[in-house]
Amino acid sequence: MKGAREIGSEDTIHRGPPVTVSRYGPAKRVNHWITAFSLILLALSGLALFHPTLFFLTGLFGGGQNTRMLHPWFGVVLFISFYILFFQLWKANLFIRDDFRWFTNFNDVIGGHEERLPEMGKYNPGQKLIFWAMALLIVALIVSGLMIWDQYFYTYTAIETKRIAVLTHAVAAVLIVCAFIIHVYAAFWTRGTIRAMTRGSVTGGWAWRHHRRWLRELAGHGRIDSAE
Numbered sequence: 001m002k003g004a005r006e007i008g009s010e011d012t013i014h015r016g017p018p019v020t021v022s023r024y025g026p027a028k029r030v031n032h033w034i035t036a037f038s039l040i041l042l043a044l045s046g047l048a049l050f051h052p053t054l055f056f057l058t059g060l061f062g063g064g065q066n067t068r069m070l071h072p073w074f075g076v077v078l079f080i081s082f083y084i085l086f087f088q089l090w091k092a093n094l095f096i097r098d099d100f101r102w103f104t105n106f107n108d109v110i111g112g113h114e115e116r117l118p119e120m121g122k123y124n125p126g127q128k129l130i131f132w133a134m135a136l137l138i139v140a141l142i143v144s145g146l147m148i149w150d151q152y153f154y155t156y157t158a159i160e161t162k163r164i165a166v167l168t169h170a171v172a173a174v175l176i177v178c179a180f181i182i183h184v185y186a187a188f189w190t191r192g193t194i195r196a197m198t199r200g201s202v203t204g205g206w207a208w209r210h211h212r213r214w215l216r217e218l219a220g221h222g223r224i225d226s227a228e
């Protein structure tokens with residue numbers, strides 16, 4: 001069946017009432033919040049090192065030296081936690097043909113006319129785009145970050161290479177902060193989404209309205225449970 005790859009191991013419809021649908025188990029949620037928290041720490045510590053006017057942010061981390069020491073370690077945590085999520089979710093984030101219509105009818109997405117759009121699987125194309133952008137940017141950040149982590153890796157790259165790495169690192173950091181803002185804004189804007197990452201489930205109405213193909217696939221595969 002076309003969408004079987006979009007069904008996560010915990011995804012289950014609970015009859016209720018009210019009907020709810022499990023979307024993420026506890027391990028995925030805890031890991032997601034580690035990812036989120038480490039990106040926030042990275043942005044704050046990175047900005048502190050980025051420009052003298054933002055140096056005051058080092059106060060959050062116990063001064064300049066501590067900030068410089070901690071920042072790359074936050075990056076290692078982000079990389080590991082994100083890539084655990086990545087390997088659990090990448091298949092559900094592959095683009096399909098219908099996604100093209102979602103992009104070309106973006107006015108209907110913004111206007112809330114989902115009835116005019118194709119039925120969505122577990123993720124809509126906007127979520128998928130952010131997913132792949134984050135995956136690429138995190139690789140760019142870790143690779144360029146290791147090249148300029150002079151405390152451990154100074155001798156591995158030439159000064160000219162380090163200069164390119166510093167620039168790449170800064171550009172990728174700005175882009176991932178933009179992706180982060182879009183991700184968080186969309187999560188709040190689409191009412192009822194946040195509980196997917198707090199309680200692990202969404203309402204049946206939310207799933208019917210925003211991810212109907214996913215809901216149909218769960219029902220079609222018999223992923224229905226009688227208790228909440």
Ligand code: HEM
Nearest residue numbers: 035036039085089123127128131134184187193194196197
């Ligand atoms: C305070 C910050 C954040 C909030 C409030 C937040 C909120 C959410 C919510 C509600 C979902 C569930 C969406 C759904 O199932 O439809 C989600 C999914 C996800 N989030 Fe976050 N998030 C935050 C930060 C981050 C960061 C920093 C990253 C990565 C760098 C990230 C990566 C993901 C991924 C990969 C998913 C799974 C959706 C997908 O595969 O497209 N999140 N987030």
